[in-house]
Amino acid sequence: MASILLVDDSVSMREMVSFTLKEAGHNVIEAEDGVQALDVVQNNAFNLVITDVNMPQMDGITLTGKLRQIDSYKFTPILILTTETSDARKQEGKAAGATGWIEKPFDPDHLLSTVDRVL
Amino acid sequence: MEIDINLSQFHDIFFEESFEGIEVMESELLALSPGTTDKEIINTIFRAAHSIKGSAGTFGFSEISDFTHKIETVLDNMRNDELEITQQLISVLLSAVDALNNILISGKEGKPHDPTLVENVSTQLEEISSNTTTELTSREAVTAHRHKQTEDTDDNPEQRWRIGFFPHEKLFYTGNDPLRLIRELQTLGEFAIKAELDNVPEFDDLDVHNCYLGWRIQIQGQITREQIEEVFAWVEGDCRLEIRKEMERRSTKDRRNEPDHPGRRKNDAEHRSIRVSTDKIDHLLNLVGELVITQSILNRACSDQDIESSEKLLDCLEQLERNTRDLQEQTMSIRMLPVDNVFQRIPRIVHDLSIAQGKQVSLEFSGEATELDKTVLEKIGDPLVHLVRNALDHGIETPVTRASKGKPEQGMIKINASHEGGYVVLRISDDGSGINPDKLLATAIEKNLVAESEELSEMQKQNLIFLPGLSTAAEVSDISGRGVGMDVVKRNISDLGGTVDIWSEQGVGSTFTIRLPLTLAILDGQIVRVGNQIFIIPLHSIRETVMFNDKETNTVAAKAELYKYRDEYIPVTRLHELFNIEPETGNDHPGLLVVFDIGDKHVGILVDDVIGQQQIVIKSLENNYKSVPGLAGATVLGDGSVALILDVLSLTCQSANLLNTG
Structure with missing residues (x-):
């Protein structure tokens, strides 16, 4: 069981990802955008961060960069949720320090197998 | 780890969120002014679209994600300064948001959306983005690559x-x-x-x-x-x-011993439906039709056999017959779609028209699940829309007028589909002003469509509405007058083997009743004989067959022969007179009267004998010879001979005309 921070502004995606991860026995905490996520990581430790890219307030790539500047998050796996269409975004994400990505659309099985890759 | 998660539990929340996203897109688009350089608005719209796309794909709504992708591509070009923000561009995007809303509503209700609406906007979006340099990789291409x-x-x-x-x-x-x-x-x-x-x-x-x-x-x-x-x-x-x-x-032997690699298998669920061209289905249907004929020939050939010696053969034959019928029913059902597909076009039309005309209308559907042959369904859309437009344009009054007549301000249009006999019946009714039969008659006389001397019943006057060339320029509004008159509506419906009737009462409203055959290809036929000729009558139209008694007939007003059938008098057509055949019917052989339901009335056709029933495959006369009034087509019988199929409706009309002019 791992502690996972899930950051996405879409309620439906958050519900689905969170439900799936919880079914697999993980502990999930949700945040609606980058700003909220940075707030949450102050008081919680996570084994994995999963973040959407396009979000209001602070996007997922900026969040990734900011997390990497926090000592306790230097080596934490960070996965970005992205669409296949944004190859450039993946590279931006990597440059900011993301571990990898999960391409939308994805099904619960794919989500879990990708999460298993980094846990 | 294998976990079975049913994604449909998130559908409600997905739709709710997407409709919110659409609201955001719409209001931000309206806030966008041409020539602006404010990227934040475009970013907000982009985010909403992107979010819908991502979730839609994940929850399996590929149509929604594909379409949103096209919107997103244009938005991406806008924020990269590759597209100038013009009023026209904003309008296209607004209509794209409308279309997206439409697909979402259909998706939520689990119905297929109207493809024409979406295709139109899609083309516009694609044209816009094809003029720019960068284009997002299309989702399809990526998927194709993965399949490869x-x-x-x-x-x-x-x-x-x-x-x-x-x-x-x-x-x-x-x-x-x-x-x-x-x-x-x-x-x-x-x-x-x-x-x-x-x-x-x-x-x-x-x-x-x-x-x-x-x-x-x-x-x-x-x-x-x-x-x-x-x-x-x-x-x-x-x-x-x-x-x-x-x-x-x-x-290869070695390889076979290797276990299969797990994972990376496409989900079987994705293949639950496939697209097949209608040509293939029609070809299949045709083959099944031939099979049905062969079955009949086989049945007949075997009925001559000695039963005891061929008991097994008969068993097999019975089984084959059952299988053939099942196969035929299944094949037919491939082509059947719910009428809802057509009904879906209507709410938007009613919505837009009622606003444009300042009328209040409530729209009510029933029997949406009734199924119709795809070809019939495709062709019934335009006539149906025309009738609804008419109801709104000419039927429903403005709220003020309605109030002054003591009616509720909100008018009502009801559309109902149901099975009646072997037909699917669509009823379009409104509670509007109804049709003035005398006004119709006056117009018809004025246009020389009807002789002034002619005396017409109320019903006949109302049916004048279907005469070609009746609608006048003055009556044509920009709404229902699109160059399609009621005569075209009627012709389209007749082409499908259907009928359309009108009932109207001034001040109360009108009802149009469209009767359509379930299918166009195969029907159960009653074989009848007149003299030495064999004819087929569609079984579903027959009410019953009674012994004919010459004494019960009356000739009324030298126009029509009426027969006392139970408590009513019904018009009778003597088939042998109509087709000029030497009949057997005489004093020693009175003949049989086949009685039909036509609407709520009955008519009778006199034949010599009723022989048996058989499934028949309709072969068009028009394609092979020419259209003959009174005949719906021809078919091949069990013994291989050809018989003509009677078109009861036109037959009785024809008979009436014959008697009228004779």
Whole structure:
């Protein structure tokens, strides 16, 4: 069981990802955008961060960069949720320090197998 | 870990969220002014679209995500300054949002959406983005690429790969762990690995956060380069990676012993429905039709056999008959679709028209699940829409007028579909002003469509509305007057083998009743004989067959022969007179009267004998000869002979005309 921070502004995606991860026995905490996520990581430790890219307030790539500047998050796996269409975004994400990505659309099985890759 | 999660539990929330997204898109688009450079508005719209696209794909609504992708591409071009923001562009995007809303509503209700609406906007969006330099990779292309990969794996021969994997020192800072990548690679096939320790520094210089190791890996199996690259996709640029292939073929026998690779299989659920061209289905239907005929011929041939000696044969034949019928029903059902497909077009039309005309209308549907042949369904859409437009345009009054007549301000249009006999019946009724029969008559006389001297019943006057050339320029408004008159509506429906009737009462409203055959290809037929000729009558139209008694007939007003049938008098058509056949009917052989339901009335056709029933495949007379009034087509009988199929409705009309003029 791992502690996972899930950051996405879409309620439906958050519900689905969170439900799936919880079914697999993980502990999930949700945040609606980058700003909220940075707030949450102050008081919680996570084994994995999963973040959407396009979000209001602070996007997922900026969040990734900011997390990497926090000592306790230097080596934490960070996965970005992205669409296949944004190859450039993946590279931006990597440059900011993301571990990898999960391409939308994805099904619960794919989500879990990708999460298993980094846990 | 295998976990079974039903995604449909998130559908409600997805739709709710998407409708919110649509509201955002719409209001932000309206706030967008031409020529603006404010990127924040465009970003907000883009985010909403992007979010809908991503979720839609995940929850399996590929149509929604594909369409949103097109909107997103245009928005992306806008925020990259590749598209100038013009009023026209904003309008196109607004109509795209409308279309998206439409697909979402259909998706939510689990119905297919109207493709024409979406296609139109799609084309516009594609045109806009094709004029710019960058284009987002289309989702379809990526998916296709993935499929290809999967296929490659299936056909691929055994291959041996040599991989050199040398991570950069700072690999751990991306959260990646080489051990996990190697473990994943191991799942692909037979695996051997050797670590390279050359770069490990002296102990004192060792930084535990750095990666100093490299690996040489040999892996063998049905593995493609793409599969290997996919394992290392996340560390591309963070390592030195060498992938070399060594071809080595093993015998097929060996390969068969290898277990299949788990995973990477496409979900079977995705293949639950397939697209098939209607040509193929029609061809299949035609073949089944031929099979039905062969079955009949076989039945007849075997009925002459000695039963005891061929009991088994008869058993088989019975079974074959059942199977043939099942096969035929199933084949027919492929072409059947719910009428709802057509009804869906109507709410928007009513909505837009009622606003344009300042009328209040409530729209009510019933029997949406009633199924109709696809061809019939496709062709009934326009007539139906025309009738609804008419109801709104000419029928429903403005709220003020309605109030002054003591009616509720909100008018009502009801559309109902149901099965009646062998027909599907569509009723379009409104509670509007109704049709003024005398006004219709006056117009018809004025246009020389009806002689002034002619005396018409109320019903006949109302039916004048279907006469070609009746509608006048003055009556044509920009709404219902689109160059399609009621005569075209009637003709379209007749072409489908259907009928349309009108009932109207001034001040109360009008009802149009469309009767359509379930299918156009096969029907149950009653075989009848007149003299030495065999005819087929569609079974579903027959009410009953009674012995004919000449004494019960009356000739009324020298116009029509009426027969006392139960408590009413019904018009009678003597088939032998109509087709000029020498009949057997006489004093010693009174003949049989076949009685039909036509609407709520009955008519009778006099024949010599009723022989039997048979499924018949309708072969068009028009295609092979020419259209003959009173005949719906021809068919091949069980004994291989050809018989004509009677078209009861036109037959009785024709008979009435014959008597009228004679």
